[in-house]
Amino acid sequence: MNHTLHIIVTLRKEKIMKIYTLEQIRKIEKDIPLMVEQLEKGYEKYSLGETVVPPVGYLHFDEPVGNTYIKYGYVKGDDSFVIKVFNGFPENAESGLPTSDGLNMVFDSKTGLTKAILLDEGWLTGFRTAGATLVCAKHLAPKNITKVGICGTGTQAHAILSMTPYVLGKQKVVVYGYTKELTDAFVAEFKEKGFDIEPAYDVKTVCDQCNYIVTATTTMTPLITADMIKPGTHITGVGADAGGKNEIDASVFAVADLVVNDSKSQCTVDGDTTFALKKGTITEDAIIELGTLIHVGKGRENDDQITVADLTGIAVQDIIAAEMACRLLGE
Missing domain, CATH: 3.30.1780.10 (ornithine cyclodeaminase, domain 1)
Structure with a gap:
């Protein structure tokens, strides 16, 4: 062609x-x-x-x-x-x-x-999804980032990490993939591009070292639980968009100071948020839509807050x- x-x-x-x-x-x-x-x-x-x-x-x-x-x-x-x-x-x-x-x-x-x-x-889906994580970073990322954590090594994770410096600047990066081979290949690729990046072979290592984390996987078993999270951490999840996918455990929503959905109508049906609602660790009135957050100018208030953004991807x-x-x- x-x-x-x-x-x-x-x-x-x-x-x-x-x-x-x-x-x-x-x-x-x-x-x-x-x-x-x-x-x-x-x-x-x-x-x-x-x-x-x-x-x-x-x-x-x-x-x-x-x-x-x-x-x-x-x-x-x-x-x-x-x-x-x-x-x-x-x-x-x-x-x-x-x-x-x-x-x-x-x-x-x-x-x-x-x-x-x-x-x-x-490609445009990956590009606009990575762009959405940057919108979240702009409003929710801690002022002082220890390291950037990426969970996932697929096409979407590539797009997200490639674009992250446009909002967060040059940061140290830790990446976790499903296998050691995938993780090492991802790290090698981004080292060639000039990134300061290292592998993690379990998600807890990512959470221990990073206070800004993006998950981009297709897992149906949660990757991140509340006991892994440090105060001041922000997590953006983009993988749980339908079909029972679940990256961020319901327990994380229970300890979050701010929970953001790109679309409440979608996230409460298909996103990580739906699992938290079903388990009663959060109520729907505690959720703010990303567009509302932008409109009212209410984002992260300090570097001790735990914030979560659940993105299912919307037509806009x-x-x-x-x-x-x-x-x-x-x-």
Whole structure:
């Protein structure tokens, strides 16, 4: 496939639909500060009711195991609406195939005509998710970070760590993966990129050394429990987005001074938060949405607080990412 190809399809009455390849889309990677700024505004609009975001479409496959997520919506007053399809099929790795794929479709909200198709192969989802962790870091990370902890060694963990310096600056990093081989390979890769990084072969080591932690795994067995957490720690979890996934144990929510959800309606059904609610370690009125937190300016108050951000991923992120890509690539 020629990834440099830029296809322009002419539709009826001189309407133009653009198709962008992954190679072209990745050019927006240099615009991380703009992405963070736009995501903040998007979260705020979501929590203020200024978006239309229906429930997530979800398909689960058993043989082989796979998941399809369909997220869609629009920001009121915008001239576009977006539909995103993201597929995750982990067993593809055994055949040498990509484990994720996807695309974003952008439509004119006045005519319904297709404006652009972004063949991002799932990259935009990783980019906007990593951007969301930076939004959380901006508002919730301790002022004095000991080390950055990353739980996970997959595509999402790569994106998150690569982008973290844009908000937190250069920090020492500790990473934990499912196996020693995965962990060591991840460490070696990021050392070549100039990161001060070391491996951890259990999650407790990450929690002992780090007060800013991001989890990006597909586990259904919690990685982090309350007894592992030190005062002043912030945790952002991005892996528990559906299907019984659970990275942050319910006990952590019981000791947290501040619990943040990207979407209360989603996190209380599919996120780590739902397990805490079921076990009674937290009540729904104790949760604040990320957009509300941004709007009222209430983030971390001191370096002794324990804070948790549970992110399931919401369509407004996809809307922001797709529209930003179209705007920058069209210039």
